[in-house]
Amino acid sequence: MAGELGGQGLHDALVILGAAGVVIPAFARFRISPVIGFILVGAAVGPAGLGSLADEHRWLAAITIADRESIEPFAEIGILMLLFGIGLELSFRRLWAMRGRVFGLGGLQMLLTGLLFSAALMMVGALEPLPAAVLGLALAMSSTALVMPLAGTATTTGQTALAILLLQDLSLVPLLLLLDAKSSPDALIGVLVGGVAVIAVLLLVGRFLLSRLFAQAARTKSPELFLAISLLTVMLASLATGSVGLGAVAGALIAGLLIAETDYHAEVEVITAPLRGLALGIFLITVGMRLDLAELIAGWPQLLAATVAVLVVKALVIVALLRWRRSRTGTAVETGLLMASPSELTLIVLASALAAGVLGPGTAAFWTLVTAIGLTLTPLLAAAGRRMARRIDPQALASGASDTSGVTLIFGFGRVGRIVADMMIEHNRPYFAVDGDIDCVAAAREQGYKVIFGDVARGDVMDRFHLSEAAALVLTMDDPVLTVRLSRDIRASCPDLSIVARARDGAHAAQLYRAGATDAVPETMEGSLQMSEAVLVDIGVAMGPVIASIHEKRSQLRAQIREAGELTEEPALGRRR
Known part of the structure; x- marks a missing residue:
């Protein structure tokens, strides 16, 4: 039986x-x-x-x-x-x-x-x-x-x-x-x-x-x-x-x-x-x-x-x-x-x-x-x-706002994510951070940061944050493959969202631009520019011309990286220029 x-x-x-x-x-x-x-x-x-x-x-x-x-x-x-x-x-x-x-x-x-x-x-x-x-x-x-x-x-x-x-x-x-x-x-x-x-x-x-x-x-x-x-x-x-x-x-x-x-x-x-x-x-x-x-x-x-x-x-x-x-x-x-x-x-x-x-x-x-x-x-x-x-009432459906409406989302809350959050606080802009390291999250929350635990590698987590309502998305994870995948997937569903991504170098930045990132910031480029700024000031060059030249060089390098990405592959659909 x-x-x-x-x-x-x-x-x-x-x-x-x-x-x-x-x-x-x-x-x-x-x-x-x-x-x-x-x-x-x-x-x-x-x-x-x-x-x-x-x-x-x-x-x-x-x-x-x-x-x-x-x-x-x-x-x-x-x-x-x-x-x-x-x-x-x-x-x-x-x-x-x-x-x-x-x-x-x-x-x-x-x-x-x-x-x-x-x-x-x-x-x-x-x-x-x-x-x-x-x-x-x-x-x-x-x-x-x-x-x-x-x-x-x-x-x-x-x-x-x-x-x-x-x-x-x-x-x-x-x-x-x-x-x-x-x-x-x-x-x-x-x-x-x-x-x-x-x-x-x-x-x-x-x-x-x-x-x-x-x-x-x-x-x-x-x-x-x-x-x-x-x-x-x-x-x-x-x-x-x-x-x-x-x-x-x-x-x-x-x-x-x-x-x-x-x-x-x-x-x-x-x-x-x-x-x-x-x-x-x-x-x-x-x-x-x-x-x-x-x-x-x-x-x-x-x-x-x-x-x-x-x-x-x-x-x-x-x-x-x-x-x-x-x-x-x-x-x-x-x-x-x-x-x-x-x-x-x-x-x-x-x-x-x-x-x-x-x-x-x-x-x-x-x-x-x-x-x-x-x-x-x-x-x-x-x-x-x-x-x-x-x-x-055509405005009825749009009148509600999600918890992330107008908020800058930060995926990854290591040293880079913290600096971004500090600048958001400095300029009185709302932000919200997500990180997959529970010890990092616990320490950050004790210091007053707005951060929760979550694995952004799983797409279902991202859906919970209503990315289409966010002001911007900052990807700071030290994972080149994940950053490119997220940029591509999020751009496909949110064509107007500003996506700023951390890149390891110029080649990675070019990949991110192809994937749909609005801006890709290579660590090697920024490190070189900061070193150049420091040495120029130390040897006696005036601060004003140094800052102007650094900005000009940064724009130059970004344009070259973006152009390299576009020559390698067609631009991602809906990417903002």
């Missing part, structure tokens, strides 16, 4: 991984969100789709999943990784900085939307007050896993959506706790006491231990060690909260929060991104498996009416709240449509409510279908919101 289960589990895992391997590149090729693909694949290969024909056509058994419950463990892992990713986005500092919007705007959205849904459900006589309240709050949630990748955090829309989503994500834990207490009221006090104790221990351990562990991982330059520590943190935190009745999802969320408080959160986000993306895909496939075409066809009027009602009410509430807070009309409309659908958290609450006896099986199944349909529509609603925002 164990062997059969193991074989079935392996088969299901291979089907899911195969689906991910097909969906991601295929939908990316046509620039369609893979979210729709995962849900459609789940519907196709699940027990309500082709899986129902596996007994009649044995060859279908190899590419389908006949029992949805067999992949529930995969879905639960996906949910844990989703909550972990949400925790990484939160951080206590971000919550405190955004407390007005999170608890003000987010709280009002959750309260008003939940009340409207609850009142409507009771008015039509569908549910009693308690089930209606639980279902109303569940439907008020929006999908962090889908909304944030679609919106990002570089625009006003993304920042507004993030504030609302943070409150919704935070509300999940107390809501699940109350549902657990409903199924076992006598255990509530024990759960609360145990939960507070476990959370306190996790915060203390995370505060004093996680940074040291990640520091050791940073010194080894091992991404695998970063990943292992991150997964171990999620596992231990989930086991700890699950053991006292808070649920494993609370532990995953806390694990993300703890890592978000360290200086290594950017690196952890990058390294765990593929795993979290796969976890999202697995979860969405299980969502698709909840779509039973027979049920959809049989009950399509009710499902359509419920889905439209949820989308319209949520969109109108968010638009009204944002207009009340004097947001742009375009931003309000885009945010409203973007967040109109229910959430993956809605499914978690529905499952918990069903287990607690708050909702009946029929009610939970109906609203699970509504939620699955809404999740499928999220990318389409996001695209419609963007188009409407452009028509209503």
Whole structure:
């Protein structure tokens, strides 16, 4: 029996991984969100789709999943990784900085939307007050896993959506706790006491231990060690909260929060991104498996009416709240449509409510279908919101600024990077530095420099800094190959960005110009010019003529290097002259 289960589990895992391997590149090729693909694949290969024909056509058994419950463990892992990713986005500092919007705007959205849904459900006589309240709050949630990748955090829309989503994500834990207490009221006090104790221990351990562990991982330059520590943190935190009745999802969320408080959160986000993306895909496939075409066809009027009602009410509430807070009309409309659908958290609450006896099986199944349909529509609603925002207010999308807007980014913070940062400070210009040496980063931060740990050799890290919004990029790393590669890759995606790169010599500088650098500064040339300046002053030449001649010679040499680079190869596309 164990062997059969193991074989079935392996088969299901291979089907899911195969689906991910097909969906991601295929939908990316046509620039369609893979979210729709995962849900459609789940519907196709699940027990309500082709899986129902596996007994009649044995060859279908190899590419389908006949029992949805067999992949529930995969879905639960996906949910844990989703909550972990949400925790990484939160951080206590971000919550405190955004407390007005999170608890003000987010709280009002959750309260008003939940009340409207609850009142409507009771008015039509569908549910009693308690089930209606639980279902109303569940439907008020929006999908962090889908909304944030679609919106990002570089625009006003993304920042507004993030504030609302943070409150919704935070509300999940107390809501699940109350549902657990409903199924076992006598255990509530024990759960609360145990939960507070476990959370306190996790915060203390995370505060004093996680940074040291990640520091050791940073010194080894091992991404695998970063990943292992991150997964171990999620596992231990989930086991700890699950053991006292808070649920494993609370532990995953806390694990993300703890890592978000360290200086290594950017690196952890990058390294765990593929795993979290796969976890999202697995979860969405299980969502698709909840779509039973027979049920959809049989009950399509009710499902359509419920889905439209949820989308319209949520969109109108968010638009009204944002207009009340004097947001742009375009931003309000885009945010409203973007967040109109229910959430993956809605499914978690529905499952918990069903287990607690708050909702009946029929009610939970109906609203699970509504939620699955809404999740499928999220990318389409996001695209419609963007188009409407452009028509209503062309400036709405450009009004937001990323954390690096107008900032000079410095990749590499050795002796050269520090001097560049000192000059930025001297002239009161904002800068931000990234370096892959944790000891260098720690020493620089103690001295007051704005620098974080990160491996810029991985392209995903660079994407986090919104390079298109930066004032300039300075590459100071003592790695000629990496500097050329970064110059080429960044120029391809940011044709107007000023890129100033450190070069070892004239030949390396010529390579950098060909790769797309705006300016390349050879160390040998600058060293020679400084030596010339020093000796000329020492032998009695006036400072003014010396400085003028040095500037002229520098311009001459740069022109020669640039010309050599252009003669060797065509100039990089979009390079500024």
